[in-house]
Amino acid sequence: MSTKDSARDSDTRQAGSLRLAAGILAGRASASLIRAARAGGATTVPGRVARFLIPDLLPRLARRLRHGVILVTGTNGKTTTARLVSALLAAAGHRPIHNRAGANLPAGIAAALVGGAGVDGRLQGDVGVFEVDEAALPGVAEAVRPRAVVLGNLFRDQLDRYGEVDLVAARWRRALDALGGATTVLYNADDPLVADVARGRTPSRTFGVDDPDLRPGAVLEHAADARYCYRCGVPYVYRTVTLGHLGDYRCPRCGVARPALEAAARAVRLAGVEGSSFTLASGGMALALRTMLPGLYNVYNVTAAVATALWAGVPPEVVAPTVAAFAPAFGRGERLHLDGHPVHLLLAKNPAGFNEVLRTVLADARPLVAVIAINDLAADGQDISWLWDVDFELLREAARLVVATGRRREDLAVRLKYAGLVPGTVVVEADEGRALVRGLAALDPGQPLYVIPTYTALLRLRGLLTRRGLVRGFWEA
Helix, strand or coil: CCHHHHHHHHHHHHHHHHHHHHHHHHHHHHHHHHHHCCCCCCCCHHHHHHHHHCCCHHHHHHCCCCCCEEEEECCCCHHHHHHHHHHHHHHCCCCEEECCCCCCCHHHHHHHHHHCECCCCCECCCEEEEECCCCCHHHHHHHHCCCEEEECCCCCCCHHHHCCHHHHHHHHHHHHHHHHHHCEEEEECCCHHHHHHHCCCCCEEEEEECCCCCCCCCCCCCCCCCCECCCCCCECEEEEEEECCEEEEECCCCCCECCCCCEEEEEEEECHHHCEEEEEEECCEEEEEEECCCCHHHHHHHHHHHHHHHHCCCCHHHHHHHHHHCCCCCCEEEEEEECCEEEEEECCCCHHHHHHHHHHHHCCCCCEEEEEECCCCCCCCCCCHHHHHCCHHHHCCCEEEEEEECCCHHHHHHHHHHCCCCCCCEEECCCHHHHHHHHHHCCCCCCCEEEEECHHHHHHHHHHHHHCCCCCCCCCC
């Protein structure tokens, strides 16, 4: 290389460094302005600003993470799983950079990196843990070239945005093909569709639930989305069904079956909204775990997170205490007290997740008093036909009062009518604040109130509670 070429390269690097500094400064300045104006948590705008100035911000910052990036995706459980992975890595001495507020599109991930970067582009963390929107996975994976991708599950969700689960699976398959063998895939082997995406890839690790006594019988609920073998089209035969279409399955024609579990939750004991306990078997170890996260769906989330942490080298002895101390993320089993009553916030945004929330609360509360808030904004999905696939019939004998609120409260009320709830059990209330008041007024002393919202309805309800000083902003929780 000539002296002139060397000088030109040096100038180019300097200009690139200055441009990166300008992008980070602009992003951080926008975050400061948003927070000073109390206009939100600045979870995405700083990323948009920085990426406008530095289009290749994601790869440039991600490759500076000494221990690389772990991506967590799936329909349900991304936020909880990614948070717990981050907590486990931190307990092991790492310094994760993490989009903990759940901003899981490229701008949100960029905002997390900008927030963890100095003006010189040096990161204050050594590993990235990012939850990623299932549709955004291909683009983010291409940009950050992750060390690991965690595939949780695939259920129908926001059909107008994502399309059917097969389309999402096809996008994931192409994304993993493009990554090649440098990325480890950790996947939920209990989900036939996820397993079909990941089967045969190396390196890979499997996780799932292995407890035939958990839910006797092998009957798929009608919210199940992967009933048929993806190779020969005949219905799977299940030895056990855990939730939705997840379980221990095999195809009676071609013999494709659930892959062997390398991390398995066994001896699961569910305790309603109080959490659960189980033994996680992995690599010859048996870790006794107890979690305050409610429901079987969170047994999957904890199993996924612990399997990922162990793969990343987290010492087993830090796992159980970290899991036990891990509190639910905002709205994912979050608990507070209001007017002398415990209040449980349980996000539900698709049939499979909603059914699990209903089963979890009904394990605790009969008769049940609940506020259900259904919105149809872009972040919820504008098609709400999925309400007809939720097993609201479970409430028929168990509900004392359901307050229907949110933009699609009337649609919910119609669905509950056809679910057979006793007349007078369902009331419709347009104002979310008054909906909470009506729910609280129906409770016996000390009885809990269950609040089950879709995503944007959760943000509105939490906004009301934040203004009353009962919870912190979702970006701080």
